[in-house]
Amino acid sequence: MIAPPTTRAEQIIARCRELALATDVPGETTRTFLAPSMHQVHALLTGWMRAAGMTVRVDAAGNLRALLPAATPNAPRLLIGSHLDTIANAGAFDGILGVVLGVALIEALAEESPTRAPLPFAIELIGFSEEEGVRFAKPFLGSLALVGQLDATTLALTDPSGITVADAIRNFGLDPAQLPAAVLDDSAFAYLEFHIEQGPVLESEDCPLGVVEAIVGQTRMQLVFTGQANHAGTTPMGRLRHDALAAAAQWIVEVERYALACPGLVATVGKVESSSGAGNVIAGRFTANLDVRHANDATRHAAVQHFLDYAASAASSRGVTVAHTKSIDQPAVPMGSALTAALAGAAARAMGRAPRRIASGAGHDAMIVVRRVPAAILFLRSPGGLSHHPGETVLAGDVALALQSGMEFLRGLRDDRATFERIAGAVARRKREDIHE
């Protein structure tokens, strides 16, 4: 008898909570790249994976990789994964839910048809060692290794105690020289990731699941408005006053107005600093950090240009100057369209209604893996829109629906030859073209 999905969903949640106890900071969940607590996570997951019939290894980047073999040795391989690391003082679901859900999928498959022949494709579950960028101030170390882009520069990065990425790998008992063996081979044909939304959109629309159409492109920059510090009481308003904060405030209002008027754009000024340290001093300098995201790069670039132009004009009308430095200019990453359509269809069958098509405002491992194979992401509703917070949760009913969606997706690949060909065949063709280029 197949366990009722709700029960399995509750088990998924319980496993995530158990894994959240693996931490390097007692009393909270903080687990960075290959920190000691990662051994405990690997041990727990490995136990469940092996019990589900998978073979497990840890690659040289510290990624936990479990293989469910196919009927034939050289069959194509579906990847399912997410990350095992956390931010400081994290919740129990961001990242690791996708791995635990993958394990449950394998278990559900086995329960569904214990006597059935293996699938015509292998499944590799991947628990990425790093996605959050906490320890080395650079994210995606695990998935970069998977696509062969964990380069020498990155390996030489140091954490706050001076330990390099390469040293961290060695300290965990691994060998950086083996990194080439971590790179995906050509049998991989698709990547599927389950992740909490980390935002309020699904909840606000009363929708349990969303299918990601693209990961938004992102610009981050710092603007420094420079006016003249002066006495707030003795400096009259107008041309004798060069108020850097007033100029910035006018600009911040315009950033919000423009983003509201541009569908899908988010633009935020959150971290700021005024040079004025007293209530009676006009700010001579004001520093503002701008974050702009959109699924369409041209739309994002036009917004950024408008914001820069407007800042210059808001500044100059007050005898203030403005300078900017970009720290991030990262293009949008569209998800694989045939794969995403198959995932959306599977979710629709599971839910009895179409899932919300959504742009992901945050980065995910899928945006790196998609450099090699098509990728798709299924979002689970985040209650309260809460993430990166100890109070982060998921609803058991939503987890059950995500699990059913995954099962529908796997059944589709197994039973619907046309879909399978559309997804796996595209990769095979692209790879043949790569070789001939």
Place this chain on the structure above:
Amino acid sequence: MIAPPTTRAEQIIARCRELALATDVPGETTRTFLAPSMHQVHALLTGWMRAAGMTVRVDAAGNLRALLPAATPNAPRLLIGSHLDTIANAGAFDGILGVVLGVALIEALAEESPTRAPLPFAIELIGFSEEEGVRFAKPFLGSLALVGQLDATTLALTDPSGITVADAIRNFGLDPAQLPAAVLDDSAFAYLEFHIEQGPVLESEDCPLGVVEAIVGQTRMQLVFTGQANHAGTTPMGRLRHDALAAAAQWIVEVERYALACPGLVATVGKVESSSGAGNVIAGRFTANLDVRHANDATRHAAVQHFLDYAASAASSRGVTVAHTKSIDQPAVPMGSALTAALAGAAARAMGRAPRRIASGAGHDAMIVVRRVPAAILFLRSPGGLSHHPGETVLAGDVALALQSGMEFLRGLRDDRATFERIAGAVARRKREDIHE
């Protein structure tokens, strides 16, 4: 022969620079209430005052008080003064210029008519021990003692090392029990203060001197906008976003717009703090300090009310709340009108043109002394509008004109019996009324 005013002006500047070397922090000028360096200031000034024929004492609040006697023992007494303390890392002229200029006036009087009979009024030069509020976070300690308002609560205030005002007085070799003897007696009839403008108005109008009509009233408050911290990428614009910083920015723009449209009003938001510590986090809380000043209290109160109403509306349109706390609500202080008219007339005779009538955007000892006797302030142009800064200067030509204005003022009091009666008589009448109330 009378020394040319320019030479005397240069001597005034040189003396201010010499006094600026008396500091408690080597390499800069920092001289707080009764700090050790104040002994050196007292010694230098006392030498010049005695040489000019004055008797000198230090009252129990540490004010340096020099008397030039009148022809008769119970004659009315004109006060001239300013403060001897400084902010941290100060310039050489804020405050002390008014005392050094007073000494030079006495010297100029003596040189002008060495054989002449004494004036029909005494002159008391006062170097106030404290005006800036640095050491005990409360300003005007010196002038408050003069008007009998250095109360027990103030005497019990402590500095950062736990020393009380009373202890600081004792440590300087003075006796707090003698404070009643520091209070002005009824012979004082007017107070005259020379001070740098500390703002750019006179310079921008190419005017060496200004006569203060009023010291502006002042409101200081802190507004705390509370929204909801959230992910800048995954939280869409609009009703799901509660951006405390965006609400505050809209309000800051309105504060500036309203103040520009209201003649004489200055309103400033300079010191602010965002709760967002990262470029990708929406500010859940934003704290802004507001400073509002105007010579008319009703105008200022109306502005403050508008700012509070507008803040509430800018906040609520974003699902943000706003709370405020007032730290200062200080009424405007008009200067004595007959005295101010006499000073303006004297300055006009000295300059050959009318001085600028100006509101003082900053507080001065005159606003405390005026609680007992009419007060008037003559502003000297601040080059670059610069004050509270080591680069603070005055022009020798402006100092010469201020000195001539002072001489014209003293000659007017001496020679024009009607003016003298108008000023001194008003005080005498008021004091009689006080007694009868």
